Amino acid sequence: MKVVILAGGGGTRLFPLSRQDYPKQFLRLQGGKSLLAQTVERFLAVANPADMVVVTNQVYYHHVQTELRLCGALAAHILLEPAARNTAPAIALAARYCADVLGCGDEEVLFVSPSDHLISPVDGFVNAVKQAVEGAGQGKIVTLGVLPEKPETGYGYIQAGAPCHGGFAVTGFTEKPERSVAEAFLRQGNYYWNSGMYAMQIETVFAELKSHAPEIYNGVAESFEQSLARFEQMPSVSIDYAVAEKSDRGIVIPLSLFWSDIGSWDAIFDALTKDEEGNVLAGDCHAIDCHESLLMSNGRLVAGIGLTDTLVVETSDVIVVAQKGHSQKIKSLVEQLRGRGRREASEHPTQFRPWGKYTVLAEAPGYKVKHIVVTPGSQLSLQMHYHRSEHWIVLQGTACVTVDDQTRWIHENESLFVPKTARHRLSNPGKIPLEIIEVQNGSYLGEDDIVRFDDVYGRLSDGTGVCRHPELEPAK
Incomplete structure (x- = not known):
């Protein structure tokens, strides 16, 4: 079995805590760990990290890497989507990745899960996963359905029919019904909330896509490299609409435990x-x-x-x-703010980077003040700015700073000035987080005024401030 965790969504329903550049799968809402980390840890009971594939995008790559490191799962694979195309193309790409890159056979079962749900207790969930994998091994599309506690109108519903392979045959899907309909479902007793989790063999994925979603199947029918190249041309559609609602292979395994998609x-x-x-x-x-x-x-x-x-x-x-x-x-609010060009609609006040994070404390024309935290052993890229100078004041820790050809150590209550166009790098060689206040001055203070010359995190610059990850560069 391979566990496929979908972590590329940029939902805004938990605005203002969740933003486009920092969606809910990275939020720490319970237990001090992110929802993504909790998801990974749930699956550690049934799979090794090397058997996990986290599907995300370039923007969230280092967020995912950080969370995997924190939960001891750095051996998990990170699969980067070239574009946002909903769950059906993401699952299709993951299936091709498992087949071509990981060498999985047609009968390998993929257990697909969102990355941003709360589930407890873990033991009950693990038992349901094992049942689902067994049913998927019979060529079925197995989904986990949550026993509803109330007539919820924000969830989709799955109708269960005759008993089948430890669960029930799926006889229908209903997407976010009216309250009166949800109340009727609750009374009937054979309807379950759609958890969005599926188990199916790789050959089942491809066969069902070929039958019900040929535009997606054609995009992944040949090789992983060609799948990446064709990914942006695939339709943006969920696995529910593309396959599950049309297939006659569906089975639902009931989940009688606490579950929430934390959707509001x-x-x-x-x-x-x-x-x-x-x-x-x-x-x-x-x-x-x-x-x-x-x-x-x-x-x-x-x-x-x-x-x-x-x-x-x-x-x-x-x-x-x-x-x-x-x-x-809340979603309508964010759309209205975005329509007015409000920065708050997409940008979180704290920006996370592979080396740490920064928070903008104040800004106005001509200046910007940041609180920067660099994790122990981390360093920023060797870079320069055309339009701004920077003044650094160390609050905690010791900074090793390179400016052009000179390297200096800056300690607590000490400061350093970095002039425009000077090549510079900031690093934290110590054992505690390095905290500094950065005061920027200049006519243009955008984050794209960064030219990188060297970067240990693989972020490259083309000289215009546009940075890319090398793993996303087209083959040459």
């Missing part, structure tokens, strides 16, 4: 621990006469008075206040 702030509220008044308080929050509400702070004090059924989420640049039951409209 209402779902976050339902999943997290509450106080005696039914409130979820996360971060620096204080509540007076509040009931059944969520207050979440990511920096500043959030105080609520007399709130009922209210969601309040704070970040350094955005505060969202919503009535419970209306958080599905």
